[in-house]
Amino acid sequence: MSVTPALVSVRLRVNGREYADEVPPRLLLSDFLRHRLGLTGTHVGCEHGICGACTVQLDATPIRSCLMLAVQANGADVTTVEGLAPGPDRLHPVQEAFRLEHALQCGFCTPGFLMTVTAFLREHTHPSDEEIRRELAGHLCRCTGYQNIVRAVRRAGLMLTGETARTTPGAGCDARSAS
Amino acid sequence: MTTRTIGARIPRNEDPRLLRGLGCFVDDVNPAGVLHAASYRSPHAHARLLGIDVSRARAMPGVHLVVTAAELGELNEAGPLLVPHPALAQPRTQRPIAVGEVRYVGETVAFVVADDRYVAEDAVDLIVADYEPLPVVIDPERALVAGAPLVHADVPSNRAARFSQRVGDPDQAFRQAVHVLRERLVIERSCGSPIEGRGVVAEHDPRTGVLRVWTSTQAPLPLKNGLARMFGLPEFQVEVIAPDVGGGFGTKIMLFYPEEILVPWAAMHLRRPVKWTEDRREHLIAANQERGQIHDVEVAIDGDGRILALRDHFIHDTGAYTPYGIIVPIITAAQLPGPYRLRNYAVEFEVFYTNKVAVSPYRGAGRPHGAFVMERMIGLIAHTLGLEPAEVRRRNFIQADEFPWDVGLTFQDGGPTRYDSGNYPAGLEMALESAGFAMFRARQAEARDQGRYLGFGIGCYVEGTGIGPYEGAHVRVEPSGSVLVATGLTTQGQGHYTTFAQIVAEALGCDAGQVTVITGDTRRFNWGAGTYASRALVTSGNAVHIAAQKLRTTVLRIAAELLEASPADLELVDGRVRVKGVAGKDLTLGALATVANPIRYAYGKEAADAALRFVKPRAGAVLADGETPGLEAFGYYAPPHATFASGCHVAIVEVDPGTGEVTLLRYVVQHDCGTMVNPTVVEGQIQGGVAQGIGGALYEKIVYDEAGQPLTSTYMDFLMPTAMEIPEIEIVHLETPSPLNPLGVKGVGEAGAIPGPAVLAEAIEDALRPLGVRIREMPLSPNRIRELIEQAERSTI
Numbered sequence: 001m002s003v004t005p006a007l008v009s010v011r012l013r014v015n016g017r018e019y020a021d022e023v024p025p026r027l028l029l030s031d032f033l034r035h036r037l038g039l040t041g042t043h044v045g046c047e048h049g050i051c052g053a054c055t056v057q058l059d060a061t062p063i064r065s066c067l068m069l070a071v072q073a074n075g076a077d078v079t080t081v082e083g084l085a086p087g088p089d090r091l092h093p094v095q096e097a098f099r100l101e102h103a104l105q106c107g108f109c110t111p112g113f114l115m116t117v118t119a120f121l122r123e124h125t126h127p128s129d130e131e132i133r134r135e136l137a138g139h140l141c142r143c144t145g146y147q148n149i150v151r152a153v154r155r156a157g158l159m160l161t162g163e164t165a166r167t168t169p170g171a172g173c174d175a176r177s178a179s
Numbered sequence: 180m181t182t183r184t185i186g187a188r189i190p191r192n193e194d195p196r197l198l199r200g201l202g203c204f205v206d207d208v209n210p211a212g213v214l215h216a217a218s219y220r221s222p223h224a225h226a227r228l229l230g231i232d233v234s235r236a237r238a239m240p241g242v243h244l245v246v247t248a249a250e251l252g253e254l255n256e257a258g259p260l261l262v263p264h265p266a267l268a269q270p271r272t273q274r275p276i277a278v279g280e281v282r283y284v285g286e287t288v289a290f291v292v293a294d295d296r297y298v299a300e301d302a303v304d305l306i307v308a309d310y311e312p313l314p315v316v317i318d319p320e321r322a323l324v325a326g327a328p329l330v331h332a333d334v335p336s337n338r339a340a341r342f343s344q345r346v347g348d349p350d351q352a353f354r355q356a357v358h359v360l361r362e363r364l365v366i367e368r369s370c371g372s373p374i375e376g377r378g379v380v381a382e383h384d385p386r387t388g389v390l391r392v393w394t395s396t397q398a399p400l401p402l403k404n405g406l407a408r409m410f411g412l413p414e415f416q417v418e419v420i421a422p423d424v425g426g427g428f429g430t431k432i433m434l435f436y437p438e439e440i441l442v443p444w445a446a447m448h449l450r451r452p453v454k455w456t457e458d459r460r461e462h463l464i465a466a467n468q469e470r471g472q473i474h475d476v477e478v479a480i481d482g483d484g485r486i487l488a489l490r491d492h493f494i495h496d497t498g499a500y501t502p503y504g505i506i507v508p509i510i511t512a513a514q515l516p517g518p519y520r521l522r523n524y525a526v527e528f529e530v531f532y533t534n535k536v537a538v539s540p541y542r543g544a545g546r547p548h549g550a551f552v553m554e555r556m557i558g559l560i561a562h563t564l565g566l567e568p569a570e571v572r573r574r575n576f577i578q579a580d581e582f583p584w585d586v587g588l589t590f591q592d593g594g595p596t597r598y599d600s601g602n603y604p605a606g607l608e609m610a611l612e613s614a615g616f617a618m619f620r621a622r623q624a625e626a627r628d629q630g631r632y633l634g635f636g637i638g639c640y641v642e643g644t645g646i647g648p649y650e651g652a653h654v655r656v657e658p659s660g661s662v663l664v665a666t667g668l669t670t671q672g673q674g675h676y677t678t679f680a681q682i683v684a685e686a687l688g689c690d691a692g693q694v695t696v697i698t699g700d701t702r703r704f705n706w707g708a709g710t711y712a713s714r715a716l717v718t719s720g721n722a723v724h725i726a727a728q729k730l731r732t733t734v735l736r737i738a739a740e741l742l743e744a745s746p747a748d749l750e751l752v753d754g755r756v757r758v759k760g761v762a763g764k765d766l767t768l769g770a771l772a773t774v775a776n777p778i779r780y781a782y783g784k785e786a787a788d789a790a791l792r793f794v795k796p797r798a799g800a801v802l803a804d805g806e807t808p809g810l811e812a813f814g815y816y817a818p819p820h821a822t823f824a825s826g827c828h829v830a831i832v833e834v835d836p837g838t839g840e841v842t843l844l845r846y847v848v849q850h851d852c853g854t855m856v857n858p859t860v861v862e863g864q865i866q867g868g869v870a871q872g873i874g875g876a877l878y879e880k881i882v883y884d885e886a887g888q889p890l891t892s893t894y895m896d897f898l899m900p901t902a903m904e905i906p907e908i909e910i911v912h913l914e915t916p917s918p919l920n921p922l923g924v925k926g927v928g929e930a931g932a933i934p935g936p937a938v939l940a941e942a943i944e945d946a947l948r949p950l951g952v953r954i955r956e957m958p959l960s961p962n963r964i965r966e967l968i969e970q971a972e973r974s975t976i
Contacts, residue, residue, distance in 0.1 A: 026297065035295075040207035041200015043425070045374040046459040050894035053374055081200035095198040099190050102859045105867060106672030107197030108204060108375040108425025136902035140894065142374050142426050143672045145866035145931075146902040 010074045014039065015083030023070050030054045032070035033080060041081040041111050045140070052139035055112035056080045062116045081111035084118060094118050097156035098149070105143035113139050117153050125161050129154065184684040184691055185922075188859040192692060193676040202423040205378035205395045210452035213380065214243055216442060217299035217455070219289040219306045220465060221281035224317070224534040224887020225328070226310035228281055233289055235305040241298040243449055245306070246290040246441060248276040254409060254444060258435050262504035266342035267530075269334045273500045273537065275437040281310070282330055282499035283536050284889055285465030287437040292445050292453055315534040315887040319496035320473060322531035330499055330532035339497055340505045340530040344512060346587035347523035349479075352488030356479030360559050365956040366548050366936060368471040368496065368881040371541045372899060373671070375425020376457035377466060379438045381446040391418045392443055395425070396699075397432040398709030400667050403701045405435060406443060421699030424671035428871070429540040431671070432711040433467045433502060463897055464889045468881055469507060469541035471496040472548045478556045479523075484564050484571045488523035491515065491552065495530045500537040505530055506591055507538060510545030510643070513588045513596045517553045518603035518639050518825060519575040521586070534887040540711065542871055543932045550640040551957060554937035558944060568637055568941060569611060576603045591712070592646040594820035600915040601825045601851060607639065609911050610827040610849035619831065627949065632834045633844070636942025638934030641825045644852075644926025645717025645917075649817035650707040652722040654683055654730050656810040658776075660754055660769030662687065662694040664726075666719040667707025669699035673928060674860040675715060679723045681856050682922070686727035687734065688751025689768060706815070713824070713926025716856065718816055721920045726814030733810060737771055741794070772810040777801035822917040824925040826850040828869070828934045834946040836968055839961030841877055841943060843906040850930060851913040854923035861927050862910050868931015870905045875932065876939040878904070880958050951975055 007022040014037060021036055028047075033039045033056065045053035047066045054066040057079040084092040091099065094117050104110040113136065120127070120135045127135070132153045136146060158164035196202060221228075233245040248255050258272040277286045289306055293299035314328035321327055322337035330337055353359060380393040390412060396402055396419075403419040410417070424431065438455045446453040457466065474493040480486055495508040505528075512526040557575075561568040577584050579602040586596035611617075619635050626633045652666040664679055680694035697703045698710075698719075707719070735746040738756040742749070742764050750759050757765030766774075774794055802808060831845040848865055855861045878898040882890040891897040916923025936957035943964070944954045951971040956963075 024297070034206075035209070038209075039200070040204075041202070043204070043375070044206070045376075046894050048459065048893055048895070051374055051459075081198075085199055091195065091198060095195075098198055099194040102191065102863050104194060104197060105674070105863055106373070106375070106424065106426045107193070107202050108373070108423075110197055111200050114198070133902040138901075140374060140899050140901065142372065142428065142871070142899065143867045144863060145868075145870035145908060146905050147866055147907050148863060150902060 008071045010071050012073050012076050012078055014078045015080060025069065025071055027070045028066055029068040029070045029073050030065035033065060039080050039082050043108050043111055045109065050140065051109065052116065053109045053112040055115040057115055057119055060119060062119045081114055084114060092118065093159040094121065094156040097152040097159060101148045101152035101155055103144060103148040103152035109139060109141045113141070113149060117156065121153070121157050121160055125157060127153070127157060184681045185856050186858070187681065188857060189677065189681065189691055191674050191677040192680055193674070204375055204423045204425055205380055205393050206456045208380045208393045208422065210380065210382045213452040213454050214292050214294065214449065215296040215299050215454050216290060216292045216445065217296060217303050218287050218461065219291065219303045221277065221284060221286040221288050223281055223310050223312055224284050225313040225315045225330070226281050227313060228277060228279055228288065229309040229311055231289060231306065231308040233306050236291060236302040239302050239305060241294040242291060242302045244292040244445055245302065246276070246445065248278045251276055251444065254440065258502055259405065260504060261502060262506045264340070264504050267340040267501060267504050269339045270501050270504065271331050271334065271339070271532070272502050275440045283534050284887060285461070285536060290441045290445070292449065296456070317533055317535070317883050317885060317887050319494050319531040319533055322533060330534055334532060337532045338529055339501050339532055341527070342505060342509070343525065343527035344588050345525045346521070349488040349490055349523040349525040352523040353479045356487055357482040358480050358563060359477055360480070360556065360563060361477040362555060362559055363955060364474045364476060364552050364555055366470050366472050366551055367958060368468055369541065369875050369879045370463070370466065370468040370881055371428030371430035372462065372897065373426025373428055373430060376459060376462040377431060377436060377438070378456040379442040380452065380454040381443040382452035383447045383450065385450065388416045389418060390416060390443055390447065391420070393420045393422055394439055395431055396421050396434065397427045397669050397671060397711055398434055399669060399699050399701050400705070400707050401709065402434050402439060409440065410443065410447070419701045421669040424669055424699070427671035427710065428542040429469070429544060429711060430466050432709060433539045459894065460892045463892045465536055467537050467539040468498065469538050470548065470875065471538065472511065474552045476552055476556060478560065480560055484560050484566055484574055486519060486521060486575050489521055489556070491526045493528045495528055496533050496535070496538065497530050498533055498535040498537040501530070502537055503539040507540055507545040510591050511549040513586070513590050514546045514641065514643060515549035515553050516586055517550060517641050518577055519553070520577050535883055542868065542929050544712065544929065546640065546642055546929065546933045547872070547875060547936055550638060550934050551936045551940065554638050554934070555940060555955070558941050569607060569616070572607055572637065572639060573604060579604065590643055590821055592821055596643065597820060598641060598823040599917050599919050601641070601823065602913060602915055603639065603825060606825060606827045606849045606851060606913050609913060610829045610847050613849070613909060613911050614829040614831060614845055614847040632836055632946040634832050634834065634942040634944065634946025636830045636832065636938045636940065636945060638828045638938035638941065640933045641823050642713065642930055642933055643821035644713035644824050645818055645822045646712050646714055647718070647818050648708060649815055650718035650722045651704065651813065651815040652719060652726045653704055653813050654723065654726040654811065656730070656768050656772045658769050658773040660693060660767055662689060663697070664694060664723060665697045665703040666723060667704045668710040668715055668719050671710065673710070673715060673864065674857065678716060678856045678860055679720060682720055682723045683727045686724065686731045687768060689754040693754060713928040713930065715928070716924050717818060717822060717920060717926055720856065720924060721816035721922055722814045724814070724922050725816055726812045729812035729814060730810060733812065734768065734771055737775055738766055741766060741774065775810045776808050816920065819919055822853070822919050822925045824852045824927065824930055826930055826934070828938045830938045830942045832939065832942040832946055834943055834964065836947065836950060839964035839968070841939070841964070843873070845909070846906050847909045847911070848931070849911050849913060851915055852927040852930065853917040853925040854914060855912065856924065858912065864927045865910055865931040866908050868929060869908050869935065870900055871932040872935020873905060873939070874900045876936045876958050878958060
């Protein structure tokens with residue numbers, strides 16, 4: 001039986017806002033975000049680092065929040081899916097591309113994918129499909145079969161470099177509706 | 180503008196919310212003061228439970244409740260048998276908490292509620308149970324041998340059921356055969372494994388007496404009515420909500436899982452909300468699984484490869500219980516004939532208990548097994564006669580002018596297995612052409628000269644979808660012009676918030692984005708069954724259509740009166756009713772909704788204007804006899820019997836005989852689900868299904884060791900494919916609308932997953948033909964392919 005350990009102070013910034021709390025040292029970062037901060041957009045699918053649903057960005061790098069303790073994030077700058085969209089009426093280009101390409105079905109794994117893809121596209125402005133698939137391989141999706149996610153990443157890359165305006169029909173839902 | 184909303188590829192209404200992280204899944208529901216639960220599960224596959232000591236767990240600070248069978252009392256009864264069948268002679272269902280004996284690793288033995296999940300799991304570690312291990316039955320083939328251990332002491336030979344069906348006179352046909360071909364085919368155990376596991380939250384409000392349960396289920400209404408009976412509450416005091424559900428795939432159609440009773444009970448007992456969230460280990464050992472059949476099949480053919488008769492005997496491993504009766508093997512038996520003329524067919528199956536978690540439907544629900552068997556026999560016929568497998572299919576297809584086609588068997592819903600429409604020959608040719616089959620054999624020969632092993636595989640199937648009993652819908656237009664639709668079944672990613680909205684938008688001439696759809700909330704709609712068996716669009720979709728068309732009639736009637744025009748001269752466009760060709764003579768749906776409510780408080784200028792301009796004083800009561808207020812309608816749809824979708828998948832693979840690795844070079848799907856409401860959504864369903872089919876063929880296998888210990892309890896052991904394993908899936912559509920329902924639709928939810936094992940078996944065998952490898956089992960790991968190559972090499976020496 002574990003002896004109840006002393007609480008540990010943790011201070012961190014999440015989606016641009018400062019938080020301070022006293023937490024048990026064993027509290028997972030995923031549980032801290034979900035249950036202490038109420039940021040339930042970060043989902044937990046396996047709690048052993050395979051499915052990637054719990055991915056958040058820690059100092060701009062995607063990490064599995066189920067494999068990290070909240071106390072380890074002390075002093076860090078965390079971004080979760082709730083921090084992606086620029087405003088209540090606008091989506092981030094990656095979110096918009098996922099919508100246009102039907103890259104989500106149940107939406108449970110989606111926040112994790114978004115956090116990986118937004119970081120990936122900062123580093124890779126024109127990724128090949130092979131590079132995209134390799135990057136996505138750290139995530140499991142049981143609904144989509146991945147190909148619309150690959151398309152969404154490709155499209156988001158073009159939107160972010162300004163080569164495709166977000167309202168311009170591409171290869172997804174909107175363009176195919178003409179056929 | 181006049182738009183056809185049905186058939187349009189519009190982006191989904193549900194996506195912005197989900198993309199922002201604003202979905203609400205069960206674990207996101209946190210009533211004030213919620214406590215957290217964890218289960219203590221059996222570590223043994225089979226053992227006598229001699230005693231349990233929960234005293235240390237109870238004494239632990241932060242623990243509120245430890246439930247054992249003793250505390251649960253009368254509520255701890257065996258679960259309902261959801262689909263009884265006369266052939267199921269020995270049904271056995273599970274209690275919420277095991278009593279006296281445990282029958283699989285993971286069976287619930289005690290249940291802890293604590294301040295948080297961490298403390299609850301600590302307390303679980305303090306529970307000590309005394310077991311006397313018993314011998315186990317793992318291999319279903321050894322379940323019936325004399326002296327085999329018994330999973331249930333009172334079920335002789337472990338046999339739950341034996342059932343046979345027969346069409347024509349197979350024995351006579353076998354006597355006339357030119358060739359009789361026999362095969363033994365095995366499909367292993369797998370599971371649905373949605374990325375969101377299961378979860379239950381419950382709260383009981385003593386002021387209203389309401390028990391409210393959020394659960395990640397595919398069937399909230401049956402759950403609600405069952406809980407009401409178990410807890411002795413009126414049905415109207417039980418509310419069940421399936422909020423956003425993170426994938427189901429059949430796993431979540433099971434009811435009642437133990438936690439669906441234990442969590443509400445604990446919430447009532449403690450007078451505090453309680454939550455239980457399944458972790459992945461629990462999912463992989465204790466959530467229901469499927470597949471798992473062994474077929475001994477023989478086929479009688481003439482000299483041209485036409486099938487004269489087929490006889491199949493198969494063993495179905497049901498695990499420790501039969502909560503879903505024998506529905507899975509019944510579907511296998513009924514769907515095995517697929518798209519072929521099979522006039523003489525005898526099938527018999529036996530269902531055996533084993534010391535594994537129970538079996539209930541998983542996406543495909545018996546069909547992948549049947550398609551695997553039928554298509555393997557097509558391949559064997561082709562090989563025997565030196566024909567192309569495609570040609571054998573052509574010679575045996577039911578033809579396009581032969582519908583309706585009666586297979587002659589009773590289907591899963593008790594109705595006929597009667598194919599309503601389709602065109603299987605055209606489907607095959609579409610798939611072959613898309614995959615470039617005309618060029619393939621030359622390419623294959625060229626590759627073989629270079630030491631590369633390419634193979635071409637085909638898999639055809641027919642899928643009974645859209646079974647009854649019925650679903651219903653309510654459609655209402657609000658004064659704002661917003662349209663609300665509620666239906667009783669659930670959504671776990673299929674896009675119903677969009678496709679059902681499209682059906683309403685088509686009827687009312689509004690934008691699908693104006694239509695909000697609510698599913699899975701018994702507070703909003705009280706009638707229906709659930710989302711399973713590829714039935715949501717057929718049943719609820721048509722109910723929504725019927726309600727929306729009724730509402731359209733009401734809209735036209737009221738508008739005709741107000742606009743002083745004949746209903747025939749009106750049209751519904753852009754959310755307005757207008758007199759054709761007359762400018763200014765129009766009303767918004769919102770204004771009509773205001774007028775239709777005789778209370779006539781008009782909120783907003785437009786509605787007020789409309790009310791003032793058009794409403795005439797009426798003598799007497801504001802509602803005539805039989806008239807109802809507001810713009811709303813109910814609709815119900817009960818299909819006469821299942822509607823049968825179909826498809827043909829084609830794969831081109833390369834197999835590395837040195838490593839056993841299979842690379843998918845092309846995967847083409849021809850698919851027919853009748854009328855498509857949103858082709859983008861249809862394609863998404865197919866792509867996801869194919870990924871599961873490929874997973875089931877090459878990667879996913881639930882493994883138990885000889886003692887019944889599950890060896891695949893993490894995602895490092897149960898291998899689901901990633902973006903690296905699933906290729907681009909190319910889809911071509913054929914639409915033969917169903918004559919059975921107003922929309923002409925058929926189901927599509929399971930389709931993609933059905934032929935995966937069949938297609939890849941044929942493709943891998945074709946690739947390894949020079950090595951003499953036969954594929955008789957699924958799934959196939961690289962390791963297993965190497966073993967098969969080595970076996971073939973040894974047998975040819």
